[in-house]
Amino acid sequence: MTEIIWGLGTSHVPSIGAAMDNEKAQDEYWKPLFDGYAPAREWMAENTPDVAVIIYNDHANALGLEMIPTFAIGTDDHFNVADEGYGPRKVPNVRGHAEMSEHILVQLVNDGFDMTVCQELDVDHGLTVPLSVYCPEPGEQWPCQVIPILVNVLQYPQPTAQRCLALGEALGRAIRSFPGDLKVAVFGTGGMSHQLSGARAGLINEKFDREFLRDIKENPERLAALTREDYIREAGSEGLEMIMWLIMRGAIGDDIERVHETYHVPASNTAAALTLFAPVTAS
Amino acid sequence: MTEIIWGLGTSHVPSIGAAMDNEKAQDEYWKPLFDGYAPAREWMAENTPDVAVIIYNDHANALGLEMIPTFAIGTDDHFNVADEGYGPRKVPNVRGHAEMSEHILVQLVNDGFDMTVCQELDVDHGLTVPLSVYCPEPGEQWPCQVIPILVNVLQYPQPTAQRCLALGEALGRAIRSFPGDLKVAVFGTGGMSHQLSGARAGLINEKFDREFLRDIKENPERLAALTREDYIREAGSEGLEMIMWLIMRGAIGDDIERVHETYHVPASNTAAALTLFAPVTAS
Amino acid sequence: MTSTTPIVEGTYVYDIVQSKRGRPLNRLCLSLKESANRDQFVDDENAYCDRFGLDDDLKKAVLERDWVQMLDLGGSIFYIIKLAAIDKKSMQDLGGIFTGMTTEDFIAELRAGGRSFD
């Protein structure tokens, strides 16, 4: 049986990627963030998935505003790293898993999720930074195949937090029903609190973030009941991205333990965090 | 209160449009089809909506295969008639209703439908032929504004018939909750049975079609319970389009009467039909 | 292969596996919406196929107008019809080809109520 071996919630700030790409991870500014990642990285390096399902949003690099899907899935077996305007990040392109993505697509549609199918997709920092958080030095090739799932967080009306949690639950069922015995990791990316524009630019709300970090494990239903307006008011217009963590949480399920957590302010304009969950193995 | 004043189920075969555009409606071949439309057209001409919500599918004219939404809504206030390869049909371009489409979008997303938003859209025969079925001679301007709702019927996995009926019910709630007192018509388009390619090309299944026409009023739940495979096997690979009629049926609700029905074989490769429903007014 | 795509005899059930196989062909056909592209295609079909990255099998099917093969290789009928239009072929002409009939016989069967497969 295919199993989900861990779930990672992580910010996907571009400057985290840039810091790694430019070997600044040991700089005074960045060291505390990367030191915070270290225990999770060690644990993940010992628990390597065959496939990573990465829930993220595109930032005007693959999708234009003429057509915005609420939820989309990339079904190709290859995804190029997007050129975000400065040339692509110097990381390997991404290998997909066409069979598993088709399986997930069909199961999700059968479960009443109205997925958009992306047969061609360039993946931006929203996906590649979390991959680098997992695996800072991939060499020639990322250590796992990847299935991208995209969420509209940029344009109102975004999906509700409740809908994201429900999608995650269906995603978990879909992954576990894939024939074979693959090991899968699920990434929920984005956040924490931040706002890039407007008079509240620079907003960071540590209290909200810490409660979110607690409840993403203990009480996801509380987080799912928050409205889009709640997220925007408390966590900033871009902090709303955190709804994507609920998809990961829905997929991995309730019977989990927290392997590691770290919180850091700021990663450029953003509160950055990481939380790593693993299923509690029956004893 | 905004109300739904009628629901129309109609085929959207390109040659029906071409017959009208080339003034062949009185030809021996086409006359029976258009004679069948006449009573419905007269009734609709006396019951004119402000807005038509038209559920249809694009036929490789606006959307490519790189990105296929399950359900999409056009939110612009203007839609050009697509050039399908021979120059656009000589019919007026289509006026949208930006406020109502935004309202419907938000309500549907809040109701857990994962809509894709199309802010720019050329509309093809799937939408304009049904408009011509309603209004054969629009002159300079169509007599109503239009909100396009697109459904993936071309590529498996299409939404299930059950999901289409549920979308229709949510769509009905969304329309009726729009402030003001507009009159809205809902069009479900596509079908009847037909198959364009493969060894079964030319398939027409009158028995299935007639039962569908009966049950779209009497027993939509039976039609919603049919699988995609049932539709493809019975009605042909393109006959599956009939699931779009269930969205119209869900929107208009159960308390309806049949104003008119007609069935004609063939409109080029397709069994063609029309059915017109109106709400039963409380007496 | 774990595809759950329904199998219906005599029928292409177009899915993402087919769609991926036929991407270059469908992209080429979509481009034929524009008359300038149609002219370029007619002018040098071979070069036009190369421009869209058709592999040898797809290119052969296009150049030989092997409509069945195009579908077998992931062409979508809604795309392929745009290529047929260049040859002034109708959907009924293709229907005849798919079923091994003349166009006239195919149309006659449609007018007689369509083809039945009970």
Added chain:
Amino acid sequence: MTSTTPIVEGTYVYDIVQSKRGRPLNRLCLSLKESANRDQFVDDENAYCDRFGLDDDLKKAVLERDWVQMLDLGGSIFYIIKLAAIDKKSMQDLGGIFTGMTTEDFIAELRAGGRSFD
């Protein structure tokens, strides 16, 4: 107007009304992903704006680098940042502009834990 878009003070809640207003600007900004386009833009900003159909208000905002006005007119921050990159402006530079601070002060506030709005 029946929009249900949440209103949060000091915050752009980007919705389809905003998006429609800013379409030409956002389309222009997206094109700047490609370096050939960046060169053309730098070469003749005015002509480049015309090519993307910017109306007078949008064009003025671009030519004058009025970042607040761009957002007010429906620019999306994720698109506008691609224009800022041409001027070698960072998100922190823009943050300073949006909040009426120097870049240095804006960064200092972030490093001190970010700006709080309880």
